[in-house]
Amino acid sequence: MIALEQARQHLETLGLKQAVEVLDNTLDAAASRQLPYPEMLAELLGVEVAARRERYLTTRTRLAHLPFQRTLEQFDFGFQPSIDERLVKELANLAFVAEATNVILLGPPGVGKTHLAIALALRAIENGQGAYFVRAYDLMEDLRKARAEHNLNRRMKVYLAPKVLVVDEFGIWPYDRESATAFFTLVSARYERGSIILTSNKGFGEWGELLGDSVIASAVLDRLLHHSHVLNIRGESYRLREKRQAGLFPSQPHLGAAPEEAGDN
Numbered sequence: 001m002i003a004l005e006q007a008r009q010h011l012e013t014l015g016l017k018q019a020v021e022v023l024d025n026t027l028d029a030a031a032s033r034q035l036p037y038p039e040m041l042a043e044l045l046g047v048e049v050a051a052r053r054e055r056y057l058t059t060r061t062r063l064a065h066l067p068f069q070r071t072l073e074q075f076d077f078g079f080q081p082s083i084d085e086r087l088v089k090e091l092a093n094l095a096f097v098a099e100a101t102n103v104i105l106l107g108p109p110g111v112g113k114t115h116l117a118i119a120l121a122l123r124a125i126e127n128g129q130g131a132y133f134v135r136a137y138d139l140m141e142d143l144r145k146a147r148a149e150h151n152l153n154r155r156m157k158v159y160l161a162p163k164v165l166v167v168d169e170f171g172i173w174p175y176d177r178e179s180a181t182a183f184f185t186l187v188s189a190r191y192e193r194g195s196i197i198l199t200s201n202k203g204f205g206e207w208g209e210l211l212g213d214s215v216i217a218s219a220v221l222d223r224l225l226h227h228s229h230v231l232n233i234r235g236e237s238y239r240l241r242e243k244r245q246a247g248l249f250p251s252q253p254h255l256g257a258a259p260e261e262a263g264d265n
Contacts, residue, residue, distance in 0.1 A: 105200070
């Protein structure tokens with residue numbers, strides 16, 4: 001018993017809290033199964049490793065500010081046949097993160113752009129990479145305010161730190177020139193250093209009007225698309241499908257033109 005208490009104290013000193021909690025049960029199970037000491041030790045430490053990973057993922061996911069959690073396994077590729085499922089699965093291997101390549105998801109509202117962006121961010125977190133989610137309007141306002149207060153460099157650290165930055169709903173609102181300039185500064189700073197996953201309902205040809213300056217728009221696109229994968233999603237809104245299934249829409253509504261065609265770069 002003295003040795004057992006010493007072992008418990010050593011585990012506590014090392015901060016192995018989960019191992020302390022399961023020590024007695026692990027020893028009892030090892031005795032009943034006649035496990036060799038190395039296997040018993042591996043099981044005990046395995047419980048600690050699993051608990052630490054769970055805490056890590058919980059913390060990283062919280063810090064990522066994701067509005068919800070969705071996985072690639074939950075995505076209905078059958079409902080959106082325009083999506084290149086092969087490419088999405090390749091992206092899930094996270095080579096794009098290692099290569100600091102961007103992912104641009106284009107399409108009308110409700111087709112699953114945000115779902116895919118969050119799923120890729122979660123996959124990166126599971127792989128030990130930092131991720132951060134921000135809606136484009138909030139990002140632009142934050143950068144514009146920081147620029148006006150001469151605090152842009154300090155504030156930019158928030159958006160430069162994660163390996164994966166998700167910018168959602170780009171194009172829902174137009175932006176002034178100050179915001180556009182600040183956004184260009186961010187894109188330039190992350191160029192070949194970190195990945196941006198950006199969702200937008202606007203085709204690239206509309207970005208000049210959206211940003212209020214065609215020159216800035218061209219410069220942003222030049223850096224975003226130089227190393228990038230572009231997925232152009234054409235399809236029905238998931239939310240409209242749910243309304244239709246509930247009987248609120250008698251037939252499929254007319255779908256407007258999708259954003260302009262784009263391929264991998």
